Amino acid sequence: MPPTSSRVELRRLSKRFGTVQACAGVDLHLGAGEVVALLGENGAGKSTLMKLLYGVYPPDSGDILIDGRPVIVDSPRRARALGIGMVFQQFSLIPALSVRENLMLAYPGAPWWQGSSAGAWSRVLQRLETLAPEVHPNSKVAELAVGQRQQIELIKVLNLDASIVILDEPTSVLTPQEAERLWGMVRQLADSGHTLVFITHKMEDVMACTDRVAVMRNGQVVEECRVADTTEQALVTRMMGGSLSEDGLRIDSPRPRAHRVWMKNISATRQGEHIRGIDLKLMPGEILGIAGVSGNGQHLFADAMAGLVPLTEGELIIDGEVVVGPKMRPAIAGRLGYIPEQPAVNAVAGDLDLTINAALGRFKALALFPDWDAERKRTEELINAFNVRPPDPALAVGQLSGGNLQKLVVGRELATPRELIIACYPTMGLDAGAAQAIYQALFKQVSAGACMLWISEDLDDLLQYAHRIAVLHAGEIVGVIEAKQADRYSLGTWMTGGVSSSQSIAETAALDP
Amino acid sequence: MKGLAAIVQHSSSRGALSALLFTLACLGFFWLNGHQPVALFREMVLGAFGDGYALSETLVKATPILFCALAVALPARLGLISVGGDGQLYFGALTGTAVILALGDLSAPVMLPLMLLGAAAGGALWGALAGALRARIEVNETISTLLLNYIAVLLVDYAVHGPWKDQSNLGWPATSPFPAGAILPTFFDTRVHLGLLLAVIAAVLLYIFASRSRWGLGLTLLRSNQRVGRGAGINYPLNVLLVMGIGGALAGLAGIAEASVIQGRLQGGLSAGYGISGFLVAWLAGQKFLLIIPLAVLMGGLQASADSLQLFAQMPSSSAVILQGILFAIVLAVGGRWRERMVP
Structure with a gap:
C-alpha cells in the first residue's frame, strides 16, 4: 500500500443505520490515476462507504483525508468543491431537453441562460467529443x-472539475457492449x-478495467489487492463469506425417497431477463440451495x-400434480410458502393492517365473510x-x-404446513437472534416433509444448512452438488460461469436420483 | 382497523369543511345576483325539502344520482376512476327499451323483471367494455368511460330518430309510449318509484360485501398492492370486469327507470347530468356506500330546488348546475390530493 501517493485516504470510517452496521471501521486508499474496484454483494456497505466520501451521510466516526489533509465532507456540494464526483444508478438528466442543454444546465456557475456562452x-x-463521440449534442x-x-451523466460530473470520480454500479443497467464502452472510458x-x-x-468489471x-x-474491507495478483475465484470466495459459524442448528439429511417436487425444464422471460x-x-425434507451472483435469474426463477x-x-x-405451467392458472394456494426478496414491496400491502396481511397466506381459504x-x-x-x-x-x-416485516412474512408463509417453500434471503437484515428464529x-x-428452495448469495449459510447446492448463472443451472462435497472454490468457479471440474458435475449427476 | 378509522374521520372533517364553504359560496352567488342571500337560500332548501311534494321530487332526482354514484364507487374500490355513469345509463335504457319493444304488451310481473334485466345487462356490457380494455390492454378507464358516454348518448339519439321513432308522433324524436306493463310502480301518488328502493338495496348490499366479505378484501388488496393480491390468488382482470360490470348494471337500471317512469318512453335528454352528479356524490362520500345514500338525496335536492330558484328569484334553472359546479370545485380544493380521496 502506497500511503504517500494517496489522493484519498479513508481512516476507520464507520456508519450505523439503526441496528445495521453498514460500515465498520473501513480503511481505504485511492491513488492518483488509479481505478479501484469496490466489490461486494448487495448490502455489503460499498455504496454507503462511497456516500460517506461524497457527503451524502455524515460518518459516525473516522476521518477522510484528501491529498494528505483531513477534510470534513458534510454535503455533496462540499464534496464537489473538493473535486469528488459521483455517478448514481439513478440518472438525473432531463429527458425532454437536448444533450447540450442538459450539460449546460449542470455547468458550474453557468445558469441556463448562459448556456450559449461560447467558451x-x-x-x-470538446469533452463530449472525446468521451462520447457518437452522441450528437442536439x-x-x-x-x-x-x-x-x-x-x-459522467461528463456532467467531469464538468464540475471532479478528479475523483465514483461510479455506483455503473454496469448494472448496461448491455455487454455498452459495458465495454464504459470500461474504455474508465481507462x-x-x-x-x-x-x-x-x-x-x-x-x-473488476477484471476489465x-x-x-x-x-x-x-x-468491512476483507481483502485489498492488485487485480493482477488475484483471480476471479479468489475474489468470489472472499466476497461470499468468511468462516463458518457454529450455532447448533442442525437439519438432518432427507432419507432417500421418491421425489416430491419436480421443477421440470423451466423456462421463463421477464423484461429481458x-x-x-x-x-x-427435490425429495421430501430436502433443502436445495440456489447460489449465484445476484442478477443471474434468481428472482425470476423464484x-x-x-x-x-x-x-x-x-x-x-x-x-x-402439475401446479404451475404454461397457459394455466397456478394451483399453488396453500401448498407453497413464498418469502420473496424485498418483502415490503413484494409480500405485503403496506397501507393495510397486520391482521389482513397475515391472513393473505390463506386468502383462498377464508370464508366469504371472514x-x-x-x-x-x-x-x-x-406476532408472539x-x-x-x-x-x-x-x-x-x-x-x-424491515426486520419485523420479514418476521411477519415468514410467520405468515409458514403458518400452515407447506409442500414447497421458496425463501429468498429469508434472514437478510436480521440480527442473529431473529435469524435463528x-x-x-x-x-x-422441512423436517415435517416440506421441500425448500433457498435462494441466497451467502455461501456460508448454504454450505452449512442446504443438502444440495445448485448454481445459477446467466439463467441456467451450471451445476448441482451435494453440500457436503461442495467447496467455496468450485462453487465460485460455477458462479462466474466457468466449469472447472467436470468431474464434480458427473459425480453429482450420478448422485442425483 | 385504526388506520381505516383515521381515514374516515379525516374525510368526514373534510366533508364538513366542504359543506361550510359551499354554503358560503351559495350565499355569495345569490348576493352577487342581487338577491337576499339568506332568504333565497331558505327558499332553495324549502324547494328541496319543504313539503311532501318537494321531497318526493328530490327523491326522484336522487334515484339516478344514487345509482350512478354506486357505479363510480364500486370501481373505485379497485382504484379505477370511472366517469361512465351517463353512458351506462343511456345504454341500459337502450337495451331495456329493446326488451320492451321486442315483447310488446305483457303484464307487469313478467315485463318488469325482464326489462330491468335487459337494462342491467346493457349497462353491464357498457361498463365491462371499458373494464376489458383496462384489464387486457391497459387502456385508461377514465378516458374510455368518458368517450363511451358520447357513443351511448348518440346511439340512443340514433335509435329514437331512426328505427325506433314513433311515426305517429310527428316531428318529436322518441319511441312510442311504453305499454302500461313496462312502467315501474310508483309510491304515494308521487313520481318516487321502485328504482329508489332498488338503489338503496344495492347500496346496502355493496356496503356489506365490500367491507365485510373476502371479495371486498380482495378488491382492497388489489388496489393496495396488485402484485401481492395476484400472488394471493386473486384474479385482477376478472375483478376489473366485475366491478365495472356491476357498476354499469346499476347505472343501466337508472336509465330504464328514467325512461319508464319519468319519460314514459325512450327519448334523448334522458339524463340531466346524473352521471357526473353521481361521480361528485361518490367522491364527496369518500366512496363509502352508505354515506352515498344521504349525499345523493342532498344532490337530488340541489337539482330539484332549481325550480324554486326560477320561481322566486327568476334565476335560470341552470343555476343548479352552476351551484353543482361550485360544489365540485370546492370539494376538489378541499380534497387536495384527490387520488388519495378515492381511497374509501
Whole structure:
C-alpha cells in the first residue's frame, strides 16, 4: 500500500443505520490515476462507504483525508468543491431537453441562460467529443440509449472539475457492449490522471478495467489487492463469506425417497431477463440451495415457481400434480410458502393492517365473510411466535421496520404446513437472534416433509444448512452438488460461469436420483 | 382497523369543511345576483325539502344520482376512476327499451323483471367494455368511460330518430309510449318509484360485501398492492370486469327507470347530468356506500330546488348546475390530493 501517493485516504470510517452496521471501521486508499474496484454483494456497505466520501451521510466516526489533509465532507456540494464526483444508478438528466442543454444546465456557475456562452460550451463540447463521440449534442436525452445517458451523466460530473470520480454500479443497467464502452472510458479517464472508484458486484468489471480491488463484506474491507495478483475465484470466495459459524442448528439429511417436487425444464422471460431449461428435483425434507451472483435469474426463477410469472416452457410438479405451467392458472394456494426478496414491496400491502396481511397466506381459504376476530387472534399468535414489534394487529404493515416485516412474512408463509417453500434471503437484515428464529421455523417445516428452495448469495449459510447446492448463472443451472462435497472454490468457479471440474458435475449427476 | 378509522374521520372533517364553504359560496352567488342571500337560500332548501311534494321530487332526482354514484364507487374500490355513469345509463335504457319493444304488451310481473334485466345487462356490457380494455390492454378507464358516454348518448339519439321513432308522433324524436306493463310502480301518488328502493338495496348490499366479505378484501388488496393480491390468488382482470360490470348494471337500471317512469318512453335528454352528479356524490362520500345514500338525496335536492330558484328569484334553472359546479370545485380544493380521496 502506497500511503504517500494517496489522493484519498479513508481512516476507520464507520456508519450505523439503526441496528445495521453498514460500515465498520473501513480503511481505504485511492491513488492518483488509479481505478479501484469496490466489490461486494448487495448490502455489503460499498455504496454507503462511497456516500460517506461524497457527503451524502455524515460518518459516525473516522476521518477522510484528501491529498494528505483531513477534510470534513458534510454535503455533496462540499464534496464537489473538493473535486469528488459521483455517478448514481439513478440518472438525473432531463429527458425532454437536448444533450447540450442538459450539460449546460449542470455547468458550474453557468445558469441556463448562459448556456450559449461560447467558451464554456466549447470546453464541454470538446469533452463530449472525446468521451462520447457518437452522441450528437442536439439529440434529446429521451432518444439516447441507457449507456449514452450514463456517458452524459459522467461528463456532467467531469464538468464540475471532479478528479475523483465514483461510479455506483455503473454496469448494472448496461448491455455487454455498452459495458465495454464504459470500461474504455474508465481507462481513458485514469490515463488522464483521474482517480476512479468502480462500485460493482460483477467480476468482469473488476477484471476489465480496474487496477486494484477492495472486497467488502458486512461493512468491512476483507481483502485489498492488485487485480493482477488475484483471480476471479479468489475474489468470489472472499466476497461470499468468511468462516463458518457454529450455532447448533442442525437439519438432518432427507432419507432417500421418491421425489416430491419436480421443477421440470423451466423456462421463463421477464423484461429481458431469462431462465432456461432449469430442471431440479427435490425429495421430501430436502433443502436445495440456489447460489449465484445476484442478477443471474434468481428472482425470476423464484417468481416463476410462485406462479407470478408465466412460464414459457416447463412445469412445476408437486406430488405428481402439475401446479404451475404454461397457459394455466397456478394451483399453488396453500401448498407453497413464498418469502420473496424485498418483502415490503413484494409480500405485503403496506397501507393495510397486520391482521389482513397475515391472513393473505390463506386468502383462498377464508370464508366469504371472514371472521375478523378469529383472524386477529391468529395474528396475535403469529406476532408472539415471531416476536414482531410493535405487537399491534391493527397497525399498518408499512409502519413496521424491515426486520419485523420479514418476521411477519415468514410467520405468515409458514403458518400452515407447506409442500414447497421458496425463501429468498429469508434472514437478510436480521440480527442473529431473529435469524435463528426464522431458521427454526423453516427447518421445522422441512423436517415435517416440506421441500425448500433457498435462494441466497451467502455461501456460508448454504454450505452449512442446504443438502444440495445448485448454481445459477446467466439463467441456467451450471451445476448441482451435494453440500457436503461442495467447496467455496468450485462453487465460485460455477458462479462466474466457468466449469472447472467436470468431474464434480458427473459425480453429482450420478448422485442425483 | 385504526388506520381505516383515521381515514374516515379525516374525510368526514373534510366533508364538513366542504359543506361550510359551499354554503358560503351559495350565499355569495345569490348576493352577487342581487338577491337576499339568506332568504333565497331558505327558499332553495324549502324547494328541496319543504313539503311532501318537494321531497318526493328530490327523491326522484336522487334515484339516478344514487345509482350512478354506486357505479363510480364500486370501481373505485379497485382504484379505477370511472366517469361512465351517463353512458351506462343511456345504454341500459337502450337495451331495456329493446326488451320492451321486442315483447310488446305483457303484464307487469313478467315485463318488469325482464326489462330491468335487459337494462342491467346493457349497462353491464357498457361498463365491462371499458373494464376489458383496462384489464387486457391497459387502456385508461377514465378516458374510455368518458368517450363511451358520447357513443351511448348518440346511439340512443340514433335509435329514437331512426328505427325506433314513433311515426305517429310527428316531428318529436322518441319511441312510442311504453305499454302500461313496462312502467315501474310508483309510491304515494308521487313520481318516487321502485328504482329508489332498488338503489338503496344495492347500496346496502355493496356496503356489506365490500367491507365485510373476502371479495371486498380482495378488491382492497388489489388496489393496495396488485402484485401481492395476484400472488394471493386473486384474479385482477376478472375483478376489473366485475366491478365495472356491476357498476354499469346499476347505472343501466337508472336509465330504464328514467325512461319508464319519468319519460314514459325512450327519448334523448334522458339524463340531466346524473352521471357526473353521481361521480361528485361518490367522491364527496369518500366512496363509502352508505354515506352515498344521504349525499345523493342532498344532490337530488340541489337539482330539484332549481325550480324554486326560477320561481322566486327568476334565476335560470341552470343555476343548479352552476351551484353543482361550485360544489365540485370546492370539494376538489378541499380534497387536495384527490387520488388519495378515492381511497374509501
